[in-house]
Amino acid sequence: MKPGFMACAALACAAFAAMALPLVGVAAPFVPQSGTEVLETLPRRANAVDAALRRQRVQLAAAPLDPSVAAEAAQHYIELGRATSDPRYFGYAQAALAPWWNAAAPPVPVLQMRATLLQSSHRFAEAMRDLGAVTRADPANAQAWLTLATVQVVRGEYDAAVRSCGRLSSLAGQLASMTCLANARAAGGQLAASERLLALALERSAIASGGKTEAQDASLRGLQLWALTLLGELASRRGDAARAEERFRKALVMAPGDSYLLGAYADLLLDQGRHAEAKALLRDHLRIDGLLLRHTIAAQASSLVPAPTMPANVLPPAPAVAGAIAELQARFDAAARRGDAIHQREQARFELHLRHNPRTALELALANWQVQKEPADLRILLEAALAARDPTAARPALAWRRQRGLEDGTITLLAHQLEGGRI
Amino acid sequence: MIPQQFAARRLAVLILLSLLFAASAAQAHKPSDSYLTLRVEASAEPRQQLLVDGRWDIALRDLDFAIDLDADGDGQLTWDEVRSRHADIAAYAMPRLGLSDGCRLSVTGQQIDRHTDGAYTVLLLQGACEPGAPFAINYTLFADLDAQHRGMASITIADRTQSAVLGGGHTHLAAGADAGSVWRQASSYLRHGIWHIWTGYDHVLFLLSLLLPAVLGKGWRAASADVLRTVTAFTLAHSITLSLAALQVLSLPSRLIESAIAASVAIAALNNIRPLVQGKRWLAAFAFGLLHGFGFAGVLGDLGLPKDATVLALAAFNIGVELGQLAIVAAFVPLAYAIRRTWAYEQLMVKGGSAGIAVLAMVWLVERASV
Secondary structure: OHHHHHHHHHHHHHHHHHHHHHHHOOOOOEOOOOOOOEEEEOOOOOHHHHHHHHHHHHHHHHOOOOHHHHHHHHHHHHHHHHHHOOOHHHHHHHHHOHHHOOOOOOOHHHHHHHHHHHHHOOOHHHHHHHHHHHHHHOOOOHHHHHHHHHHHHHOOOHHHHHHHHHHHHOOOOHHHHHHHHHHHHOEOOOHHHHHHHHHHHHHHHHHOOOOOOHHHHHHHHHHHHHHHHHHHHHHHHHOOHHHHHHHHHHHHHHOOOOHHHHHHHHHHHHHOOOHHHHHHHHHHHOOOHHHHHHHHHHHHHHHOOOOOOOOHHHOOOOHHHHHHHHHHHHHHHHHHHHOOOOOHHHHHHHHHHHOOOHHHHHHHHHHHHHHOOOHHHHHHHHHHHHHOOOHHHHHHHHHHHHHHOEOOHHHHHHHHHHHOOOO | OHHHHHHHHHHHHHHHHHHHHHHHHOOOOOOOEEEEEEEEEEOOOOOOOEEEEEEEEEEHHHHHHHHOOOOOOOOEEEHHHHHOOHHHHHHHHHHHHOEOOOEEEEEEEEEEEEEOOEEEEEEEEEEEEOOOOOOEEEOOOOOOOOOOOEEEEEEEEOOEEEEEEEEOOEOEEEOOHHHOOHHHHHHHHHHHHHHHHHHOHHHHHHHHHHHHHHHOOOOHHHHHHHHHHHHHHHHHHHHHHHHHHHOOOOOOOHHHHHHHHHHHHHHHHHHHHOOOOOOOHHHHHHHHHHHHHHHHHHHHHHHOOOHHHHHHHHHHHHHHHHHHHHHHHHHHHHHHHHOOOOHHHHHHHHHHHHHHHHHHHHHHHHHHHHO
16 A cells, blocks of 8 residues: 555656646757647637738738727727737737827827726826826717726726716716716715616616617627626625625626636635635636636635644645646746736735735735725735734725725725734 | 555545646736847857857747748647748747847757747757957847737846846847946956956066066165166057057967067066176067067957947056056065065075076977967
8 A cells, every 4th residue: 555655646746746847937948749749729719800800910011000990900909808818919909009109199099099008007097197188089988988987996086986987977878877887886885775776777778688789789798797797796795695696607607708707706706615616617717817816726725624723824735736826926927027017916815825925915915005996905905914913004005995985895804803903 | 554545545636636737727828928048158269259049939829920820720839830930930030139230140949848828939049249249139029019028038148147128118138238338348448458467477477577687786766767667668568569459450470479478588587697688678678568569469359349449448458457567566566675685585586586487488488389
């Protein structure tokens, strides 16, 4: 029995080593053994999408200085980037806008796409500057008001966001305005009411969805997906896990690969300790850093043998978990090497829950808090402050929470713990 | 027994899990990067030029977006599809590295490596810069296609590694901070000058051979005047020939020069034992200084003079030689003056020392003349 066990352990080590090495990128270059060996799987899109992209590239090459061609190409790439969570498309979009990227006053369509790209790289102040210019030049631009409201919510500027949604309501349909508003007003005791109103608007939109053109239908479906996801998040913040799950599942039927939705649902499952389900949900989406992170947190939790006398960070992680941690570290390192800091929220979660470095996690969470102020940003900050036994560091964020009246069950618990000094 | 069996089974499950996991998690979504690692070294022979070698990892996916590698359009890149396009990949990538004039790099082979977001082709690079040509790159890979593409460059020069993120607004990388500033460059030539006189034993010994008897039988004033005349004559002479040779006005075969320098050291030393030239020591210093200047020029030729700052670098090197020389004089002359009347100095140092120098110089002479 013993030799068998040893062999097995050795095999496990070998498997782990074989897995970890290429992941962290320290392997030496090699010559593949066979000409038919597949080295890379290219992003596959439906043929029609691919053909449209090719046409657009040809068009853009023929008229690189035409703002409407460039803005259209950029929009197409941004949509692809969002749908796949693949940041390379944002780079392609930015290249299409290159002639105006540093211009003071580009044409409005270009400006709007530039704002969207700035937003996606978390350069919120610059995005708001561009959106301000768009809404001044074209006050009837519904998309610009909606994007502006979204950025304002991310920055915690709820009153300004409500005003932007107000401008939107006179330009767009009910569902768009209600989703915008619910997103902006889920604070100051208005969470439950916003949720109810949004649910109603969604129901009505489903009834009224007949007799639309294809494009209208697609945009309506996009809005419905957003509304459903937001409804799930609001229910979760209110503490109604059953209702939240029902909505997330419904949304998943509409968009099984939506990475934002998958992340939100996985967080709900993690909070309920349903680690196996969280892993199953995310298994096919590990290319995306935020989803690999949640998958690894779930894998770690389910691989731990409950041992009340031993804190979690004393146990060595299982090989699969260790491999995933190394992979995540390599991805964060690759981003850091570029000088990118758009994953600080995820990186803080990584440091806190997987590397068990509350101090580092707290620093990252504080830096992230300077940039964005969504409930998830506040939550990781409070969690890290608790784990690092540093309630003072969380004080400004806690004051901010009281002042804005942010509603979220988990955050309220964390805040009580920090404010009550029960650490 | 039973717990062990259980443990074994559990591990086996973990292996499976880890393999499954590796298959699906191997590739991240990330912005486009390439990884450029270069080592720049000065060659020893024959003339000092910069030798460059390294590797450049470029994502296959990015290359496919630029030059369409997927020949059969099935979304799967095979090794055959990639290697049949190696020439095109090199032809696409290399001009976009933007090597500075006077430098060339060629692709000696291509392999494959994996990074967090997939497979990369690895261009293996080798090349050189002409003597005096500074190494620099102006990185524009994928600049027209993907504005967020970056080149992660790591360049090691003389065991110092500098890293840079290239692309966007920052595309230029020059080898070594030294290359950037004319004054830093000058100070580097100055150090070379000092270093060369200190480590060039033939020059030091020649100088000592002239200085050993300069303090004999005189007062401080006369002795220092003699030293001053000798050193000035030597300096003046070698500055003239150094400049003429470095600016390529005059050139002599280096073997002849090196042999003649060895001979000059021997003659200067022997002159201290059996004087032939006396009183006119400065004249000998001047005549032989002309020879030594050609020797310095050989060193400078190996270093290479920067094209944009030839005169400054030459002056800096020359000043370095003078400073090094002055340091030797300042250390030696007061000491020699203090003990000049002792038997040890007159016999042991002047006669004995000179004999030693003469023997050494003749060994050099034989070596250099017969190579």
